[in-house]
Amino acid sequence: MALTLDELFDRxxxxxxxxxxxxxxxxxxxxKVNVRFAFCFPDxxxxxxxxxxxxxxxxxxxxxEDFWCERVFAPDTDMEALMRENGIPLFALESRDPxxxxxxxxxxxxxxxxYTTILNMLDLAGIPLRADQRGEDMPLVIAGGPCACNPEPxxxxxxxxxxxxxxxxNLELMTLYREHKQQGYxxxxxxxxxxxxxxxxxxxxxxxxxxxxxxxxxxxxxxxVPATVRKRVIRDMDTAYYPExxxxxxxxxxxxxxxxxxxxxxxxxxxxxxxxxxxxxxxEKSVETIDRQSRCLCETSGYEEFSLSSLSTSDYTHLxxxxxxxxxxxxxxxxxxxxxxxxxxxxxxxxxxxxxVLRRNGLTFAPEAGTQRLRDTINKNLTEDEILExxxxxxxxxxxxxxLYFMMGLxxxxxxxxxxxxxxxxxxxxxxxxxxxxxxxxxxxxxVSVSCFVPKPFTPFQWEPQDTLAQLEEKQRLLRESxxxxxxxxxxxxxxxxxxxxxLARGDRRLGAVLEEAxxxxxxxxxxxxxxDFDAWxxxxxxxxxxxxxxxxxxxxxxxxxxxxxIDVGVTxxxxxxxxxxxxxxxTTPHCRQECSxxxxxxxxxxxxxxxx
Amino acid sequence: xxxxxxxxxxxIVFSKKGRxxxxxxxxxxxxxxxxxxxAGLPIWYTEGFxxxxxxxxxxxxxxxxxxxxxTMDLRLERDMPMDELVSRLDAVMPExxxxxxxxxxxxxxxxxxxxxxxxxxxxxxxxxxxxxAQESITAQKRTKKKELVTxxxxxxxxxxxxxxxxxxxxxxxxxTLPMGSELSVNPSLIVAALREQxxxxxxxxxxxxxxxxxxDGTEFV
Ligand code: SF4
Numbered sequence: 001m002a003l004t005l006d007e008l009f010d011r012x013x014x015x016x017x018x019x020x021x022x023x024x025x026x027x028x029x030x031x032k033v034n035v036r037f038a039f040c041f042p043d044x045x046x047x048x049x050x051x052x053x054x055x056x057x058x059x060x061x062x063x064x065e066d067f068w069c070e071r072v073f074a075p076d077t078d079m080e081a082l083m084r085e086n087g088i089p090l091f092a093l094e095s096r097d098p099x100x101x102x103x104x105x106x107x108x109x110x111x112x113x114x115y116t117t118i119l120n121m122l123d124l125a126g127i128p129l130r131a132d133q134r135g136e137d138m139p140l141v142i143a144g145g146p147c148a149c150n151p152e153p154x155x156x157x158x159x160x161x162x163x164x165x166x167x168x169x170n171l172e173l174m175t176l177y178r179e180h181k182q183q184g185y186x187x188x189x190x191x192x193x194x195x196x197x198x199x200x201x202x203x204x205x206x207x208x209x210x211x212x213x214x215x216x217x218x219x220x221x222x223x224x225v226p227a228t229v230r231k232r233v234i235r236d237m238d239t240a241y242y243p244e245x246x247x248x249x250x251x252x253x254x255x256x257x258x259x260x261x262x263x264x265x266x267x268x269x270x271x272x273x274x275x276x277x278x279x280x281x282x283x284e285k286s287v288e289t290i291d292r293q294s295r296c297l298c299e300t301s302g303y304e305e306f307s308l309s310s311l312s313t314s315d316y317t318h319l320x321x322x323x324x325x326x327x328x329x330x331x332x333x334x335x336x337x338x339x340x341x342x343x344x345x346x347x348x349x350x351x352x353x354x355x356x357v358l359r360r361n362g363l364t365f366a367p368e369a370g371t372q373r374l375r376d377t378i379n380k381n382l383t384e385d386e387i388l389e390x391x392x393x394x395x396x397x398x399x400x401x402x403x404l405y406f407m408m409g410l411x412x413x414x415x416x417x418x419x420x421x422x423x424x425x426x427x428x429x430x431x432x433x434x435x436x437x438x439x440x441x442x443x444x445x446x447x448v449s450v451s452c453f454v455p456k457p458f459t460p461f462q463w464e465p466q467d468t469l470a471q472l473e474e475k476q477r478l479l480r481e482s483x484x485x486x487x488x489x490x491x492x493x494x495x496x497x498x499x500x501x502x503x504l505a506r507g508d509r510r511l512g513a514v515l516e517e518a519x520x521x522x523x524x525x526x527x528x529x530x531x532x533d534f535d536a537w538x539x540x541x542x543x544x545x546x547x548x549x550x551x552x553x554x555x556x557x558x559x560x561x562x563x564x565x566x567i568d569v570g571v572t573x574x575x576x577x578x579x580x581x582x583x584x585x586x587x588t589t590p591h592c593r594q595e596c597s598x599x600x601x602x603x604x605x606x607x608x609x610x611x612x613x
Numbered sequence: 614x615x616x617x618x619x620x621x622x623x624x625i626v627f628s629k630k631g632r633x634x635x636x637x638x639x640x641x642x643x644x645x646x647x648x649x650x651x652a653g654l655p656i657w658y659t660e661g662f663x664x665x666x667x668x669x670x671x672x673x674x675x676x677x678x679x680x681x682x683x684t685m686d687l688r689l690e691r692d693m694p695m696d697e698l699v700s701r702l703d704a705v706m707p708e709x710x711x712x713x714x715x716x717x718x719x720x721x722x723x724x725x726x727x728x729x730x731x732x733x734x735x736x737x738x739x740x741x742x743x744x745x746a747q748e749s750i751t752a753q754k755r756t757k758k759k760e761l762v763t764x765x766x767x768x769x770x771x772x773x774x775x776x777x778x779x780x781x782x783x784x785x786x787x788x789t790l791p792m793g794s795e796l797s798v799n800p801s802l803i804v805a806a807l808r809e810q811x812x813x814x815x816x817x818x819x820x821x822x823x824x825x826x827x828x829d830g831t832e833f834v
Pocket of ligand 1: 595
């Protein structure tokens with residue numbers, strides 16, 4: 001006898017991941033709803049529920065009376081096994097209806113390692129994986145998010161990709177669908193019409209041809225769709241939709257707090273950072289808007305903490321004014337403000353103390369590279385002096401540990417740069433001992449965390465090879481041997497995961513077969529290291545006749561056609577190439593507020609590109 | 614440090630049903646803290662670096678069980694009418710949690726003695742009666758040190774003032790189980806004994822705690 005859903009809840013870890021019913025979750029009367037959207041996050045509840053983009057789009061869609069958006073997360077392995085055993089398909093948390101009965105099934109693509117989880121979720125929902133196997137009776141399977149800027153490895157599985165910011169285009173797409181449904185829905189006709197919306201990419205309408213060696217030869221639009229699809233951008237952040245309430249989970253999640261987005265985009269242009277280019281241009285919210293939205297969210301959620309969200313908090317133009325304003329009511333209500341990625345330098349001591357910056361976040365830096373030469377190459381403008389000065393300040397305040405983030409395998413990197421990582425760590429250790437009033441009897445720890453560089457599309461390094469696994473291992477050895485003190489502690493990210501990430505990030509449509517085979521072999525939740533089996537992945541590439549090094553470790557020519565060339569994020573390929581050349585010359589590029597470098601994003605006519613300098 | 618005696622400790626009676634039964638005890642604490650903040654109650658915050666509202670539960674309820682009349686204590690910084698407290702807090706509760714009552718706490722948490730449960734079981738009445746007729750009724754239990762031990766439940770069940778009756782799902786069994794510092798018996802142990810000793814592998818049970826009693830036999834509220 002099959003078990004009911006309630007009986008499953010009694011048998012799994014953390015059932016509140018699956019029950020729904022959280023405060024501020026939206027339940028509507030099905031009979032009054034015209035378009036149903038299952039918002040799927042391809043990871044566990046704790047991860048997905050921490051994601052700001054999902055909260056925005058959930059609120060936005062549900063604000064339309066006859067649209068109903070519900071949440072779906074990947075079940076953990078215990079729950080999935082029981083669901084499969086008892087014939088319970090993937091369901092949405094609010095209504096507990098099977099996802100396959102929805103009009104739209106939308107995934108957010110936050111990182112490459114979730115791709116197999118997506119296929120597994122579709123299968124668990126009883127939805128055929130490939131778009132061409134799904135007829136009128138099946139939901140439209142769509143996706144958005146940062147990885148959608150090169151969605152090609154997933155092209156076979158999705159009907160639609162949404163490029164750029166989803167606030168406007170999601171509603172346009174659902175409205176168009178409602179019209180088509182009222183006039184008798186035909187999938188092909190709908191997709192044709194949808195492909196005319198800016199920011200909507202229908203992969204089936206583009207044909208890809210390859211050179212014999214596997215490079216893309218051409219991407220050809222068929223049936224009158226635009227040759228390139230441009231991402232969508234919200235021009236004015238002050239009038240953009242922002243939720244008045246967040247769903248408040250019962251269980252502890254990764255980021256269990258209210259979040260206020262303070263701006264989108266980044267002025268900096270670090271050359272390894274995809275987010276720094278695909279979200280251009282920078283657009284800020286005013287102090288009043290942020291203040292109003294933060295206050296509202298805290299009131300409706302009861303959260304005891306809220307964080308300011310952006311790519312680089314310190315770049316907000318009115319930061320002191322903002323924080324002073326927020327603190328004026330937050331302190332009274334015993335509400336903490338968390339300010340991630342804040343540069344403590346150039347920040348008033350009083351404000352830093354009121355925010356408790358150090359105590360809450362610890363002292364962290366992301367120099368990314370060990371020498372000034374390499375930091376210039378990647379355009380990371382953080383100098384050694386700035387780092388040491390901040391460390392001194394923290395140590396004199398009684399602080400005894402510092403965390404540093406680096407990357408290894410960056411373009412032009414030499415042994416000197418690797419050893420430089422330790423040298424910088426050692427200099428910070430010295431700062432501690434030079435402090436005349438250092439706490440008695442206490443030592444210092446400098447934790448150095450090193451990840452492997454992954455070249456990403458739409459960055460100046462999209463032409464660059466990733467280091468091979470052997471090279472990365474050699475560099476790890478070199479760094480390990482350069483450390484001579486226990487006061488500097490090293491930790492690594494798994495190089496094999498970064499390698500697979502690099503393959504998928506710059507992959508083409510031929511990788512669809514690899515992903516499908518990986519799913520058939522039961523791969524799921526690869527982002528969780530205990531589930532990740534590297535050798536099995538390599539075996540699949542071999543069986544499909546594809547060489548992963550071709551994607552990860554190959555240097556591209558300037559004029560190579562990339563699998564993502566028909567996607568337009570505003571920033572031009574010519575600009576990215578110029579940036580690549582400057583990197584090799586070791587020349588930095590000023591940020592958007594110092595000087596416009598004419599990257600192409602001015603085509604959106606918003607934000608920093610139209611600000612007076 | 615503030616003298617805590619300056620503040621009124623209020624005992625709140627609430628029910629926890631439906632989807633809310635899957636809120637674990639730890640999570641309930643957080644859920645209630647946030648509800649109190651949403652309601653804007655003048656709650657007292659503990660001192661120190663990690664300030665948090667003072668909120669405790671005298672008799673935590675296991676994950677998966679429903680509760681008809683649960684209690685939670687919180688400390689207010691200033692007095693307010695109890696009916697206003699109830700209505701303001703009830704208005705901001707998530708699905709499945711309802712605020713029923715509030716009054717200044719009189720009894721100490723240590724006075725909790727036992728609890729009355731209603732088990733709804735998908736088995737016939739005879740299974741329960743036949744279990745009760747056994748000489749010995751045992752179940753395995755994990756100690757705090759994670760060791761498996763066998764516990765004898767016969768004396769507890771003899772004293773449980775049980776009432777067994779038929780219901781649409783199968784059997785309804787109301788019984789009183791000790792819950793105190795010396796002896797505490799979780800109804801899941803009784804269900805496990807029934808499953809094992811009566812050979813009912815598919816036995817499932819819904820557990821509802823009807824009320825918690827204090828040493829003097831009156832309801833702990
Ligand atoms: S066009 Fe100029 S100001 Fe605008 S994002 Fe590009 S570099 Fe920055």
